[in-house]
Structures are given as C-alpha cells and as structure tokens.
Amino acid sequence: MKIVIIRHAEPDYENDTLTKKGFLEANYLGEYYKDAQIDALYSSPLPRALYTAQALANNKHEVIVKDWLKEFWHPIQIDGRERHNWDFYPRDIENYPVLIEDEFLTSSFGEPSNLKELYDDVIKNFDELLKNHGYERKGSYYKVNKPNKDVVVIVCHLGMMSILMSRLCHIPYTKIAQYFFVAPSGVTTFVSEEREEGLAQFRCREFGNLDHLRRKNEPHSKFGSFAETFDTIDEMH
Numbered sequence: 001m002k003i004v005i006i007r008h009a010e011p012d013y014e015n016d017t018l019t020k021k022g023f024l025e026a027n028y029l030g031e032y033y034k035d036a037q038i039d040a041l042y043s044s045p046l047p048r049a050l051y052t053a054q055a056l057a058n059n060k061h062e063v064i065v066k067d068w069l070k071e072f073w074h075p076i077q078i079d080g081r082e083r084h085n086w087d088f089y090p091r092d093i094e095n096y097p098v099l100i101e102d103e104f105l106t107s108s109f110g111e112p113s114n115l116k117e118l119y120d121d122v123i124k125n126f127d128e129l130l131k132n133h134g135y136e137r138k139g140s141y142y143k144v145n146k147p148n149k150d151v152v153v154i155v156c157h158l159g160m161m162s163i164l165m166s167r168l169c170h171i172p173y174t175k176i177a178q179y180f181f182v183a184p185s186g187v188t189t190f191v192s193e194e195r196e197e198g199l200a201q202f203r204c205r206e207f208g209n210l211d212h213l214r215r216k217n218e219p220h221s222k223f224g225s226f227a228e229t230f231d232t233i234d235e236m237h
Contacts, residue, residue: 001133003168003190003202004153005161006056008049010184010221017047021221025185025213026055032212034058039150040133044069044157052185053155068125071157074113085115086159086177093178100175119173122163135192135200140170142192142200158182158224168202182208183220 010022041061043053053063074085078092098107105116127137134146166173186208194200
C-alpha cells in the first residue's frame, strides 16, 4: 500500500484560504495527478487543505474529511517565550535537548498543554485509518490483514505531517518538524514493504516532490521556511 501525504498549497492564513498562487499550485497538482491511482482521499477540515484536496480530486474522487488531520498547533513556553510545539530556535535545542526527543511529550514542556494526550489521539486515529485499509499496527510493525497496492492520499499541514511521519518512521515528531521542510503542495510517499509474510513496515520513497510545479516553471513557495541568512529578512515566512 502507498500512503501519500501532501502538504496544502500556499496558504492565506489571514483569510483562511489559499493565496492566488496557492490556488494555482493546487490546480497544477490536480492536473499533474489527474490520471494517478487514488483509492481513498482524506483531508484536514481547514480550508487551505480542503481546497487543495478538492483540486486533486478533480471531481472524480470523494474527499473524506477527518477533523483530527487539522494542524497540530499547541503553543508552549520556552524561557518565557511562546513557541510553536514544532518550531524551536537552535539555542532552544542546545539548552533543552529533550525538545527533539521522545521524552518531550511527557516533559515539563509537554505536560501543561497535554501534548502527549493530543499526540496520542492523532496516532490512534491514524492507526485506525491504516487498519481500515488492511494494515494493523502491532508494536513497531504492521500486521498485514489485507495485502494490497491501494493508494491512500492524505492532504494536511506541515506540523501534522511530522506527526504522521513520526509514527511511520519511529522518529520524534519534533525532530522531523525541526529538520525537514516540505514546500506547499509538496508530495511525500511511503510504500509498504512486506519482507516477511504478513508483517510490513513503511519506507519513504519520495519526499516533498514538486514535479507538478517544475513542469509549469512555477517556483515553489517558501511558506513555513525561514531566511537562509539572518540579514535576508524578506525571506522569512
């Protein structure tokens, strides 16, 4: 089975929609994958993800909305400063290495916001979704109840992607969020590998693919990234 995780197109946060460029990105995404196999298409309920999913659906697929796929945004306090729970400064990690470890969820940073409870709820729903498609989580692997080559597409958000990837890859979600960036409308693909009969794992075979933009000579959006050098403030998004 393939799990395709797509970040929504360029967002207009102020108006809770996509920018003009974002709608263009979404349309290019739908055009590029118009003949691609899609057996189930899930989306966050937030408009920026939903509009992206609808463009991908091309009126050929049902978009199944899952509330638990909305952005995983829960502010925490670090040295008196409010930070996103998946976006830290380098010196924060230097001072508090636990921020990018599994123990972060149960640390003093996670407990006030009930982060572990919130994280576990997403994981429970994600595991249930995969079980419904034939792959049941058992410890660190998946029991294959119904081997298949279905393509399951999930349209969500950059923070949420780190949660889903953390489950598939056994990597703390904050570590993924801190060190990996997917541009808006980027496509990430995981494929099941059943090396032992009835037992599977998922391996990432594609990360943040933007071929649908490249073929149109459309530059990728920098939303969610930061300046390459500190003196280029205009590059901060």
